[in-house]
Amino acid sequence: MRRARMNGDGDAGREYAEIWGEAVQANRKLRTILIFLSASIVLGVFVLLRIAGAEPPKPIVVRVDEVGRAEALAYEAATAQADPLDPTTKYFLNRFVHDFHSRRRATAQEQWTRSLRFLSTDLANAAFQRDGAEVASVAAGTADTETEVEQVVLRIHPAPEPPHGATADFDLVHLRGEQELRRERWSLTLRFEFLDSIPNELVVHNPMGLLVTYMRADRALVTGDGR
Template sequence: MMKRDRNAGREYAEIWGEAVEANRKLRRILILLAASTLLLVVILFNLARKEPPKPIVVRVDEVGRAEALAYEAATAQADPLDPTTKYFLNRFVHDFHSRRRATAQESWTRSLRFLSTDLANAAFQRDGAEVASVAAGTADTELEVEQVVLRIHPAPEPPHGATADFDLVHLRGEQELRRERWTLSLRFEFLDSIPPELVVHNPMGLLVTYMRADRALVTGGDR
């Protein structure tokens, strides 16, 4: 009888010990789960406070070429004093007046996307053959735009004004022949809606409605 009681006591103690050990393991698991949950909450809170990453806007053109578009340009306000406005007008001056063999066709064609239909047609009639000649490598000289100083003159109502002073450098190969100082006056406004074909090259919908270029009286001499 005594032996049976000792065996029963031993079995009870073993069962109790296993239960205690199981409870300890469960407590450890619960502590780990609580710590993981707290860490996850902290991470999610910090992520919620951060500015979400800006998406990459990609457009595929008519020949299947993918082109990335700056998100800032796609979301910029139609404001003449927005820095993005100045950036695109500055690039327009470079593209429209430069004539480098490697980039003439692409850059000049891109600049036409900023012009009204009348100005674009006039530019094509006047300069199209010259651009084609430079791109084909048959022109005697090339042109490079340097030292652009662009000033924007906002108006209460569009169109707004802008002037750009720049050097027009005449080159033969990499040799500078002469340097001229030019002033470009233009008026521009913003399109109410942006056609799909302008999304990459002119995402703000800038439209130049008037343009006049005048050569400064004092220029660099021949070299």
């Protein structure tokens, strides 16, 4: 009888020990999970604070044109101030000079058409009458030579009231294929202003609403090939 009672007490003790061990093990697992969650929360708070203190990302400005084509704009250009000394103003005038005078077969039609969006109506009509056939010939591959604009040096001369002035000196390189035939130095004088409101058709290519109202190009007396 005593041995049976002792065996019963031993079984009960082992059962109690097993239950206690399982409880201790479960507590350890819970403690590990709690530590992990606490660390995750601390890390999450740290990341949120860093994000809150950082400069917000600049949005992408997208315009959909009349044929449903989406085109992305540079955010700096879409939000630039109508200021002649703003770096974006110089960027677009520099690109205008290149687009208006370059004649490369692969890009002539696109670039020249884009440059017309910077001109007043009178200047754009005059340019089309004067240069339209030449641009079409280059784009079709029937022109004998092509031209490329290089080494543009642009200077802006702001005025108290518009229009503002600008001058651009550049090399006009005449090419046959990839062979340079001659190089000429040209000087371009511009007057420009900013549109009060920007039409939808200008938003992609001329988002600042730059309007060139006067333009004169003069060839320098001394050219790159000495002629």
